[in-house]
Amino acid sequence: MIQHHTLPDLVAAAAPFSHIVESGDTIWLSGILAADDTSAGPEAMDSITTETETCLRLISRMLATVSLTLSDVTSVLVHMTDLTEFEDMNVAYARFFPPGREPVRTCVGVSALLEGARIEFTCQARHPSLAHAD
Numbered sequence: 001m002i003q004h005h006t007l008p009d010l011v012a013a014a015a016p017f018s019h020i021v022e023s024g025d026t027i028w029l030s031g032i033l034a035a036d037d038t039s040a041g042p043e044a045m046d047s048i049t050t051e052t053e054t055c056l057r058l059i060s061r062m063l064a065t066v067s068l069t070l071s072d073v074t075s076v077l078v079h080m081t082d083l084t085e086f087e088d089m090n091v092a093y094a095r096f097f098p099p100g101r102e103p104v105r106t107c108v109g110v111s112a113l114l115e116g117a118r119i120e121f122t123c124q125a126r127h128p129s130l131a132h133a134d
Helices: 048-064 083-094
Strands: 002-005 020-023 026-029 073-080 104-109 119-126
Touching: 026 048, 048 073, 048 083, 048 119, 073 083, 083 104
Parallel strands: 073 104
Antiparallel strands: 002 020, 020 026, 026 119, 073 119
């Protein structure tokens, strides 16, 4: 069974899509910008570091709604408008994932993102209690 979740208390309404989709043991999160976080102020957009931290804190809260943590994330797609900020993003990003439990990741440069964002994250996770023995 496929379950669709919208999280209006956490994620600002933007368009007609689900914030989380679950199917079996796999969970997909929609793309997340710092501006999507309903609890973040304008300072969330001050730098690539604050945008990264805001996005990953929001992703962590989103995962908690389906009883997951960042340790359950298996894949991350990162879109950045300025790849010269990659190292600053990477330093902030590394603080959110335990060593040895980092998900696979792809980072691509793009010409623009919504809301004037510098960065957008899209994640996939696996629900360990539903996963087959590895």
